[in-house]
Amino acid sequence: MSRFLTPTLEALQPYTPGEQPQEKQYIKLNTNESPYPPSPWVAAALTADEAARLRLYPDPACSTLLRAAAVRYGLKPEQILPGNGSDEVLFFALRAFCDAKHPVAFADVTYGFYKVWAQLLNVPAHVIPLEEDFSLDPVKYCALSETIVIANPNAPTGLALKPAEIEMILQENPDNVVIVDEAYVDFGAESCVPLIQKYDNLLVVQTFSKSRSLAGARLGLAMGSEALIADLNRVKFSLNPYNINRLTLLAGAASLRDDSYFRRTCAAVVGTREWTERALLKLGFTLTESYTNFLFAKTDKMGGRQLYEALREQGILVRHFDAERTKDWVRITIGTPEQMNTLIETLKTILAKEE
Amino acid sequence: MSRFLTPTLEALQPYTPGEQPQEKQYIKLNTNESPYPPSPWVAAALTADEAARLRLYPDPACSTLLRAAAVRYGLKPEQILPGNGSDEVLFFALRAFCDAKHPVAFADVTYGFYKVWAQLLNVPAHVIPLEEDFSLDPVKYCALSETIVIANPNAPTGLALKPAEIEMILQENPDNVVIVDEAYVDFGAESCVPLIQKYDNLLVVQTFSKSRSLAGARLGLAMGSEALIADLNRVKFSLNPYNINRLTLLAGAASLRDDSYFRRTCAAVVGTREWTERALLKLGFTLTESYTNFLFAKTDKMGGRQLYEALREQGILVRHFDAERTKDWVRITIGTPEQMNTLIETLKTILAKEE
Missing domain, CATH: 3.90.1150.10 (Aspartate Aminotransferase, domain 1)
Incomplete structure (x- = not known):
């Protein structure tokens, strides 16, 4: 130091x-x-021509990747923000939707980064203990007046809430953003992405690091209403507009296409x-x-x-x-x-x- | 919004x-x-094997890249922090060395991001006008009690200070970090990297986006005393430890080796x-x-x-x-x-x- x-x-x-x-x-x-x-389409996308094009900045709007993601998730490109790993979009979200007077709530046993980001951003953290069996009681997340982050499924416990339980939390916190971190959702849990059209306070975060075998490429997505995504873009364009490199943009789009x-x-x-x-x-x-x-x-x-x-x-x-x-x-x-x-x-x- | x-x-x-x-x-x-x-060594480093290895997280310590950079700059690996573009390391530096009570000083005509980061971090900005001919008068940067950022050479003016002028600023601000943003230094100006051994308040930032033809790979370096770099690592490991993807780490190291x-x-x-x-x-x-x-x-x-x-x-x-x-x-x-x-x-x- x-x-x-x-x-x-x-x-x-x-x-x-x-x-x-x-x-x-x-x-x-x-x-x-x-x-x-990763999908063989990823290696195929990383050509020598693309290596030569590294001299050029990446597309800050990430248009090609967003089009592929929009098709995959049934959303508009304007409802998606890609980040340098889901860690980056989660950080953007806490910067956008919390501050010294507006805390963030999360479980005691969950992804360890939520509390670190809160500290880095000078945001008070409201830590809500899981039950004895590590299950999460949605009732404890009702009417909090705080931004909420829930890893679903949770890590390191592996347990998952049903979308109906998340929906209750969304309904009980209409004036706060509820961030659902779905890093592990593709291995058997149910995604909340379909709820995005219904709840303007829902932000879903996914990563390419686990189910898409692209941990080394660093790519994550935040998905929500166009207004929420515009807020996150505000943070992105105030911090690092070229946050995703050209090869990762290509790798991500190739992966999304090979369903x-x-x-x-x-x-x-x-x-x-x-x-x-x-x-x-x-x-x-x-x-x-x-x-x-x-x-x-x-x-x-x-x-x-x-x-x-x-x-x-x-x-x-x-x-x-x-x-x-x-x-x-x-x-x-x-x-x-x-x-x-x-x-x-x-x-x-x-x-x-x-x- | x-x-x-x-x-x-x-x-x-x-x-x-x-x-x-x-x-x-x-x-x-x-x-x-x-x-x-970029150097043909970059394309050669991006093999199909490396595409397959994208399933693995990158090395958060960036060891191989740091070794290559240390050789190139005559520093220890512990004196260097790579970032997702120099934008990211500059942001890390402002988070580490400024706060609401400790402003950042920079020129009125310079890289437009300094003032945006200051706002994003709730850091007061002290804007110091350049002279009529766009030159920077080092005397105006003396004894400021503020963190200082100087783009050298400056953008968009292209003008450069001599290291002796930067040295005066370093000596006159011994209790503040002076960040020298050398994004363009390789096209004819003199770098302050050799001053790092002499001044513990000097942080030099460079980028691979211009002179190394790797804008699309997103890579920048901060260089300074081991203590300053430890501070920046503190921010990095509180925000995004895997901030640089595997392929960019490879591309950067290959570029550094092909002098x-x-x-x-x-x-x-x-x-x-x-x-x-x-x-x-x-x-x-x-x-x-x-x-x-x-x-x-x-x-x-x-x-x-x-x-x-x-x-x-x-x-x-x-x-x-x-x-x-x-x-x-x-x-x-x-x-x-x-x-x-x-x-x-x-x-x-x-x-x-x-x-």
Whole structure:
């Protein structure tokens, strides 16, 4: 820290992303990446001609990508804002719809970045505890007079609300924006995108990092009424109008057009998740009900930290969140069937040592 | 604008980027892009294997890129922070080193984004007028007790300060960060990077968008003491840790390694600039002394707006800044020799009509 740093940043605790080891090869089940490469249409779009065109700025309006996204989601291009990952559009949304006098509400166990952005933006955070079983009680989100962010499905718990429950929250907070972060929605939960036409206070956020195998390209979308998207564009054009590079714009559009590959790979991940669930239950693990590409699991044989470390030693990375309510658990990304088989065999060995 | 927008954003005037027409083909001399493609090493780095690896998050530490940049600039990797364009690192710097009680100072005629970021961050802006001839008097930047941003060379004027003048400003403001935005430095001005070892209050910002022909990849660097860079990383890890996508990390590293291509293309641009300067002077234009890849030019035959429109009609885009001090001028990016020849011939025709 330098002596020039502004006091509001000194106090802040930045987000800790999952490990991204660059050297040693691990079975990487810690950051919810897809085990499958992106659609072959993505590689085909990244031609040598496009590399040469990198001399030119990207289209700040992202027109081609927006047209493809509009077709895919049944929206108008003006109802969509792409960002440098969904992290960026979520940050834009908190800047647009919160301030020092207008707090943001979110769960105690959820994506860890919401509270970091609130601090970065000097926005008060209203943290609402999940129930004992990690479920979210929509009644606790009624008539808050606060901007609301709900990860649905939630991370790291994997649990999902039904659109009807989100709809109740939307109706009970007509004068506040409700942001539904659907990073994991493509693995079995129901999206709120169809509710956009009905509720002008709904903002849905999705990412290309999980179900579209494009974590490395950095692309996310915010979707909502034209007025909400205009607000987000106001932030974008006040911060970084060329926020998405040319190759990511191409990759994103190619991915959106190849719907059959998208559905195939999502289904494969869900199939592997179901196999892994059964195998973990057989090993005595407790699981939450996952609607995502990861499992949230604990065993009474050892703590979450200890399990994380034992797996790491065997070359398998999972994620452990070192907080009171999550300390017994690990979050395990769904990899290929082969990787999950290795995970299960490794767990058998680790647990056998504990007998 | 929606009814949910926070009041501090309503008042804000977002930045207007230069036109990026996606359909019609123009001779595009309006956003200071390079007329040359990036180094062929960039295209070579963007392999099909790398497209497949887009399923994985990028390295949040940007290690490979930082190693290449450290070699190029004679710094330690810990003295460099890459961003999603230099716009992002400049925004990070203002968030880190300014606040409501600690203003930012910059010139009245300079990169238009400084004042937009100040508004977005609720930071008071101290605008210091340039001299009548657009030169910057360093004495006016002494003992300010404010964070300072100086574009050097400046845009759209093209003028440059000598490092000794910047050094005076650094010495006179020991308790404030002085940000030197060197977006255009590779076209003939002297960089302040060598001063980094001497001044812990110096932050130098560069971009890959101009001299490295990578505007479409979005990459910029902030360089300074390890403590300043740690501060910027604090903002980055509180906003968007995966701020640079995998392909841009590869492209940037490849570009940095191909120093000979970099020097050749910069020299070609400077050569074309000199030719264009002579040709414009012959046509009676008034020019500022450019150390950049653009020329700031005016004619007494017509206003800047009129000239911009006449050129646009002939298929040539230049930039006009519609403000009191710049309204007579246009900013012309240096293109290929052929493009500049077309520009000069077109100007001859346009001016002849005014006789």
